[in-house]
Amino acid sequence: MPVPSSSSPTRLLETITTPADLRKLSVEQLPQLAQEIREAIYEQVSKTGGHLAPNLGVVELTIAMHYVFDFGHDRLLFDVGHQCYPHKLLTGRLPLLKDLRTAKGMAGFPAPQESPYDLFSVGHAGTGISTAVGMARGDVLNGEAFDPKSRADGRRVVTLIGDASIVNGVAMEGLNNAGTLRRQFLVVLNDNGMSISKPQGAVAQYFDRVRLSHLYADFKKQAREVLRHVPGGELIREAYHRAGEATKAVIAEGGGGWFEHFGLVTVGPIDGHNLPQLIEFLTEARDFDRPMVLHVKTVKGKGFDFCEEDSSTFHSPSPFVREGCRVEMKRDGRSFTAAIADILIDAMERDEKVVACTAAMPDGTGLNKVMPRFPERTWDTGICESHAMDMMAGLAKTGYKPFFAVYSTFVQRAFDQAFQEVALQGLAVRLLLDRAGLVGGDGAVHHGFCDVAILRTLPEAALMAAIDEPSLKGAVEFMRTYETGLSAVRYPRDIVSQRLVEQACPAFELGKARRLTAAVESPDCAVLGFGTPALDALKVAEELAGEYAVEVYDARFAKPVDRELIRSLLGRRVPIVTVEDHSVVGGFGAAVLEAAQEMHLDASLVVRIGLPDSWIMQNSRSAQLAEAGIDGSGIARAVRKAAGLRDGLARRAGPDVKMAPAGAVVAR
Numbered sequence: 001m002p003v004p005s006s007s008s009p010t011r012l013l014e015t016i017t018t019p020a021d022l023r024k025l026s027v028e029q030l031p032q033l034a035q036e037i038r039e040a041i042y043e044q045v046s047k048t049g050g051h052l053a054p055n056l057g058v059v060e061l062t063i064a065m066h067y068v069f070d071f072g073h074d075r076l077l078f079d080v081g082h083q084c085y086p087h088k089l090l091t092g093r094l095p096l097l098k099d100l101r102t103a104k105g106m107a108g109f110p111a112p113q114e115s116p117y118d119l120f121s122v123g124h125a126g127t128g129i130s131t132a133v134g135m136a137r138g139d140v141l142n143g144e145a146f147d148p149k150s151r152a153d154g155r156r157v158v159t160l161i162g163d164a165s166i167v168n169g170v171a172m173e174g175l176n177n178a179g180t181l182r183r184q185f186l187v188v189l190n191d192n193g194m195s196i197s198k199p200q201g202a203v204a205q206y207f208d209r210v211r212l213s214h215l216y217a218d219f220k221k222q223a224r225e226v227l228r229h230v231p232g233g234e235l236i237r238e239a240y241h242r243a244g245e246a247t248k249a250v251i252a253e254g255g256g257g258w259f260e261h262f263g264l265v266t267v268g269p270i271d272g273h274n275l276p277q278l279i280e281f282l283t284e285a286r287d288f289d290r291p292m293v294l295h296v297k298t299v300k301g302k303g304f305d306f307c308e309e310d311s312s313t314f315h316s317p318s319p320f321v322r323e324g325c326r327v328e329m330k331r332d333g334r335s336f337t338a339a340i341a342d343i344l345i346d347a348m349e350r351d352e353k354v355v356a357c358t359a360a361m362p363d364g365t366g367l368n369k370v371m372p373r374f375p376e377r378t379w380d381t382g383i384c385e386s387h388a389m390d391m392m393a394g395l396a397k398t399g400y401k402p403f404f405a406v407y408s409t410f411v412q413r414a415f416d417q418a419f420q421e422v423a424l425q426g427l428a429v430r431l432l433l434d435r436a437g438l439v440g441g442d443g444a445v446h447h448g449f450c451d452v453a454i455l456r457t458l459p460e461a462a463l464m465a466a467i468d469e470p471s472l473k474g475a476v477e478f479m480r481t482y483e484t485g486l487s488a489v490r491y492p493r494d495i496v497s498q499r500l501v502e503q504a505c506p507a508f509e510l511g512k513a514r515r516l517t518a519a520v521e522s523p524d525c526a527v528l529g530f531g532t533p534a535l536d537a538l539k540v541a542e543e544l545a546g547e548y549a550v551e552v553y554d555a556r557f558a559k560p561v562d563r564e565l566i567r568s569l570l571g572r573r574v575p576i577v578t579v580e581d582h583s584v585v586g587g588f589g590a591a592v593l594e595a596a597q598e599m600h601l602d603a604s605l606v607v608r609i610g611l612p613d614s615w616i617m618q619n620s621r622s623a624q625l626a627e628a629g630i631d632g633s634g635i636a637r638a639v640r641k642a643a644g645l646r647d648g649l650a651r652r653a654g655p656d657v658k659m660a661p662a663g664a665v666v667a668r
Helices: 027-048 059-068 085-090 094-099 128-141 169-178 202-212 214-229 235-250 258-262 275-286 305-309 336-350 385-397 408-423 440-445 451-455 469-481 533-543 563-571 588-598 621-628 632-653
Strands: 075-078 157-162 185-191 265-271 291-297 320-323 326-329 354-358 378-380 401-407 430-434 462-465 487-490 525-530 550-554 557-559 576-583 606-611
Touching: 027 059, 027 085, 027 094, 027 275, 027 320, 059 085, 059 157, 059 185, 059 275, 075 128, 085 094, 128 157, 128 169, 128 185, 169 185, 169 258, 258 265, 265 275, 275 291, 336 354, 336 401, 336 430, 336 469, 354 385, 385 401, 385 408, 401 408, 401 469, 408 430, 408 451, 430 469, 451 487, 451 557, 451 576, 451 588, 462 469, 469 487, 525 533, 525 588, 525 632, 533 550, 533 576, 533 632, 557 588, 563 576, 563 588, 576 588, 576 632, 588 606, 606 621, 606 632, 621 632
Parallel strands: 075 157, 157 185, 185 291, 265 291, 354 378, 354 401, 401 430, 430 487, 462 487, 525 550, 525 576, 576 606
Antiparallel strands: 320 326, 462 557
16 A cells, blocks of 8 residues: 555545544545555654554554444543554544654553543553443442433443453453453454454454454345344344354354353454444444444554555564565664573574473564474464463473573563472573663553562572673573572663673673773772663773772673672762662662672662662663663762762871772772
């Protein structure tokens, strides 16, 4: 599909400031609006990056929902928030689109602070049905729920979920509870045959069979006849009957629609790009007085051939340029994600006991490169982090060396399993924590800010951070042979640094840091950097060399921390600055403080900087680091503060006590 001309004489999208403006349009005008929405999203994402294919696929569905429901009054709950761009453009946020995923623009996920039309900040899957059930129950208790007999002006509840998210355990729990409601409750299943990549598992295969069956095409024809001939009030009953019969024929062993086992009436699948049909079905569903699932078939990346053909790549692309049939991504260098793929391939080639999995993120974690090489030793579980962790525990129990590649922000969804089935059993499951720390445009819903804090509570856990590719390789090699318990290495959504590429990377030793600068007999302070902030600290130390003598260490481990190093520094009254791309609450710096206290050392000499105890919203990663005070300027301020502590010690010691001279280099 070519990009529509932006010089169209009448731009409908620019007239939409609220959904009330949308409802003033005729149904015949809506396809033009859909085209304009696609154009706006495409043009912006090509410049700044963002979620493209999932939003292109729900344009007509979103228009139809806002055309039928009044979500200024009714409830709209998103499950996977990355399909919210059309919703935002229909709720008055077109002016914010030009600054997409920045502090002054439109967030890439639903954001209540941005608009009352967004009820929850959501970036993780599986939660929409449960929160919708809660709001549905709350409206009943408040006497505000829609009832066709007693409260026709009451609030209706709609949740939009993707088929790949429906397999998530929380979604299943939500469905189980939704079936007990005795009121209107609509689950719109956006079935595009995809997650971020191809969805996995038996439920996904079920939907594939429904989609591919000739009976699906038959049903669409029958639905059109229903729309033509059945008077108002009969559509749902007729469509429900026809869909139910089709489903029974497709899945002979299923005994009926899959959702019906949860007590939800099931309608569909219907064409999610046919606006008149969507509006007709949603109008009937709006006044239905029981929980219902409307199964809608859409095409991820709809409207642009290159998106439809490669919707995984264009799920959340970086900025790109399209020239004819060729689309070129803008790339700044080799990413940690690309590096981990090669490192894992090397480990699997050398050790046949190494296996790996991911939870619906083969592209995002680099496993898409590993899986074709080792199809029998790699798995994508779908959006099922808890299951993935337990599956890895089972593999560890049978003698394998499992690596679970997962975003830091998603590992918290499997913490109970990390506790019960991994750590408590003394099993060696290995976590590759991608997107650790601040993640840029995805914002607060995706920051990996608490993985150390939660995993540090697990006995025998070994928690590491990588600073570059050789460091990451060293951590993976340590993990491969670490059999005492759970282990993890964290690394950011960033490009790997080449700063230390000429230096040999020493092997990882449990609980031992690596010094990055020359040793100083009596430094003004020592910076212990956990992860890539150590490289920023190294640059700061060089810039401040004429003013302060600063030692810089790659801390490597947040558990166990290098107690010998901490004892040596604080025992010589050398102040310590800890810096990490992680929350100061429970993070690496907290571990250093605890170690100092346990060894009866002066913990007042420890200055911690990290992510603050507050939310950091969407922006560039560099801007977020500056906001958190862990960029070069923030580290320099912390060094000066720590050096001031040393000066204060000297003054308190008095003139008769000689402090060791600063800047005295120790022979190596």
